[in-house]
Amino acid sequence: MASLAPNAPDSGASFALAVDIGGSKIETALIDSAGTLLAPKQRIPVPFENGLGSLDRTLDILGAALGDARAMPGRFAGLSVGICGMVDAAGLVSVAPNLHWFDVPLGAAARERFGLPVRVGIDTWMAALGEATFGAGRGVPNFAWLTIGTGMGSCVVLNGAPYGGDRGFAGTIGHITVDEINGPPCGCGRRGCLECYAAGWAIAREGQAAIDMGHDTILRDMARQSGGPVTAPMVFQAEAQGDPAAVHIIGQVVRYVGRALGTMVNLLDISLVIVGGGVAQAGRDFLARAEAEARHHCFSRVAGAALRVVPESLPNAALFGCAADVFARARPPHAG
Numbered sequence: 085m086a087s088l089a090p091n092a093p094d095s096g097a098s099f100a101l102a103v104d105i106g107g108s109k110i111e112t113a114l115i116d117s118a119g120t121l122l123a124p125k126q127r128i129p130v131p132f133e134n135g136l137g138s139l140d141r142t143l144d145i146l147g148a149a150l151g152d153a154r155a156m157p158g159r160f161a162g163l164s165v166g167i168c169g170m171v172d173a174a175g176l177v178s179v180a181p182n183l184h185w186f187d188v189p190l191g192a193a194a195r196e197r198f199g200l201p202v203r204v205g206i207d208t209w210m211a212a213l214g215e216a217t218f219g220a221g222r223g224v225p226n227f228a229w230l231t232i233g234t235g236m237g238s239c240v241v242l243n244g245a246p247y248g249g250d251r252g253f254a255g256t257i258g259h260i261t262v263d264e265i266n267g268p269p270c271g272c273g274r275r276g277c278l279e280c281y282a283a284g285w286a287i288a289r290e291g292q293a294a295i296d297m298g299h300d301t302i303l304r305d306m307a308r309q310s311g312g313p314v315t316a317p318m319v320f321q322a323e324a325q326g327d328p329a330a331v332h333i334i335g336q337v338v339r340y341v342g343r344a345l346g347t348m349v350n351l352l353d354i355s356l357v358i359v360g361g362g363v364a365q366a367g368r369d370f371l372a373r374a375e376a377e378a379r380h381h382c383f384s385r386v387a388g389a390a391l392r393v394v395p396e397s398l399p400n401a402a403l404f405g406c407a408a409d410v411f412a413r414a415r416p417p418h419a420g
């Protein structure tokens with residue numbers, strides 16, 4: 085499937101198959117132990133509306149990627165998978181809202197089909213591990229990964245290791261409550277969670293509301309020309325053109341994200357937050373503005389001054405985290 089020639093490893097070099105299962109696509113990559121992408125990533129759109137039915141299709145995709153990996157020269161070290169959902173240590177995906185997956189035994193099914201150890205982890209955990217091993221978090225003992233896109237998620241790295249909490253669910257920052265009384269309904273079944281104000285769908289919703297309320301905004305024409313509803317990228321685009329309604333909406337998002345970042349600093353005393361996801365990269369200066377806003381919420385002025393909010397440093401940090409996970413598993417414990 086992949087064109088493997090340009091960066092194929094020398095025989096004896098070790099490489100991993102990394103798989104990132106997102107809300108609308110699966111990405112696969114072959115990455116060596118130095119963190120080099122050995123061929124262009126593969127991106128496969130997958131309809132997931134069938135719940136468990138799509139497990140077989142997912143395994144077919146993994147199987148094809150595995151065939152490519154095994155055909156490579158060099159030593160195939162193994163496979164790890166990141167997924168946009170809650171996963172236990174056995175690889176049981178208890179809930180992946182965007183995939184409509186509930187209690188899908190992805191890890192066990194993959195191990196059975198391929199006869200290999202297969203780890204399945206939360207994508208935010210894998211992304212944090214990727215940045216810690218190969219990216220902007222390398223050599224930084226404590227930092228946070230934050231993603232703002234379809235939803236909001238995070239993973240904190242403490243003393244060099246991603247922190248999962250008692251059940252591996254730590255970091256669900258998107259579901260910190262902002263306003264449970266008047267807030268919009270959230271996909272999690274509650275109301276007024278942070279992602280109801282800052283995720284891509286929330287930005288789109290506010291853009292549509294500006295039109296519906298009769299505001300004078302170029303979003304109306306943008307939506308009409310697209311033939312669909314307002315999207316978050318449209319709101320960012322309108323903001324860049326100085327549209328007052330869009331400027332107000334994005335200003336609010338910056339405030340919410342800045343407040344969340346400040347809360348992270350107050351709770352954890354970290355100085356680095358690495359941010360991925362479509363929303364984070366959509367607007368000009370978005371991260372710089374969120375960083376400035378965060379400083380207003382830092383209890384310690386020293387911590388606020390030290391805070392750096394930077395974009396994801398890898399082309400899909402979760403994939404690189406999957407590779408790092410494979411190599412960490414392959415390493416004998418005494419090798420450190």
Ligand SMILES: [Zn+2]
Pocket residue numbers: 258259270271272273274275277
């Ligand atoms: Zn929620």
